[in-house]
Amino acid sequence: MKMIYVDNISKKFGSLEVLKDISLEVKKGEVISIIGPSGSGKSTFLRSLILLEQIDKGRIEIEGIPISAFDDKGKRISLPRKDVKDGVRKMGMVFQNFHLFPHKTVLENVIEAPIIVNKLDKKEAVSLGEELLKKVGLLDKKDSYPSQISGGQKQRVAIARALAMKPDIMLFDEPTSALDPELVGEVLGVIKNLAKENMTMLIVTHEMGFAKEVSDRVVFMDKGEIIEDAPPNKLFNNPDHPRIKAFLEKILK
Amino acid sequence: MSDILGMIIYILKGSLITLKLYIVTIVLSIPLGVLGALGKISKSKLLSSFVGFYTWIFRGTPLLLQLFFIYFGLPHFLGINFSKFQAASLTFILNYGAYFTEIFRGGILSIDKGQYEAAKVLGLSYPQTMRRIILPQTIRRVLPATSNEAITLVKDTALVTAISMEDLLRNANQIVAREYTIIPFVIAGVIYLVLTSIIVWIFRKLEEKYSIYE
Ligand SMILES: Nc1ncnc2c1ncn2[C@@H]1O[C@H](COP(=O)(O)OP(=O)(O)OP(=O)(O)O)[C@@H](O)[C@H]1O
């Protein structure tokens, strides 16, 4: 079963082509790391999948449900709203800067969407929230406000908050880039556990060791294109493309 | 001595009118400001320019002129008659609603766009995002400016003297004219001070309450 099917998508910001004919398929339980130089379109790609950005061309399907599509003439196909919503809801997203709700406690952050969107009753939501906070090791912080916890803890709350909507797919956009080095490990640990539970994940990251360890495939993006998509061993040790070699040498030195 | 007591009672009676106008204005102009702000940031050009026109008029002309216009002008043009209190309330609500619209709009726009994105990927609709995520955070940011307006309003209510409403200031003024003493002005001043101090105190409490998460 294809969890994500991306067919020839393109995206421009004004005249700047940020994504150029990108295609990608992701199977259930696959963990895919996306690496590449700054400005290569990694964030835009993830954001397009969850419709924070609108593509200009191509087709995106989530678990078989088209959520963005164009016909042969390049005209946008209007899709049933409910299907699009259902498709998008299969994904959760974690941002570089967490974007926790500052006026809500840790627990309230986690249970907000289940209550408001899924209409879960408060008691069920709280027990779900507590279970997830336990999973990310933060049950003791449930009554703290985001301003009272560390960056690594914030990011773990953000992960719990996304998981509370029971997504089949998790998208991570540089989840550790805003963190002090000593806090990176705790967040990567949580993501590794999700990988063990067979969560389907797309992770944009600069942590090469982590990408090597956790991914089934590594996708290298450059100037809006996927220039290689290969298992980590191949991509890190013997990439086809000289640009990848140069990038890795620069980043690993 | 009983003279002064009589004066105080008479002036306090005027204060009740002032207070009533104050409360009506605050209670209705704040929600009007929230709606105005949402209208002004809305994607509908029509709605946002309508709100823009409204704030342009009400922030760009004197409050006293607006009061005269609504009390003397509207009956003349439209044949609608307002009591003094109705005219004053309507004017103050519209005028303060315009200022609150601008204050709240600024507050809403100051919220990081990451908050909208986080809410969106969790499946919250735009109204849900506004109600649950954006507006609650806006409250804290607009409290200082709102508090300033709330204090100014106490003093602006004195303008209704100009349409002979029997408010705090007019009652004080009447005694002054009749008895050649300025004591009523002192009494009025003290009452205004008490009112503004209460407002300041309430807003300080609100700011404390909303600062817990920062
Ligand atoms: N909203 C936007 N409007 C205009 N240009 C944008 C917008 N968002 C991104 N871009 C541009 O698109 C290009 C790709 O940006 P993107 O953020 O996807 O890159 P990235 O690979 O995630 O980079 P980084 O590693 O720095 O996060 C960049 O040149 C960026 O300046």
Ligand SMILES: [Mg+2]
């Ligand atoms: Mg990025």
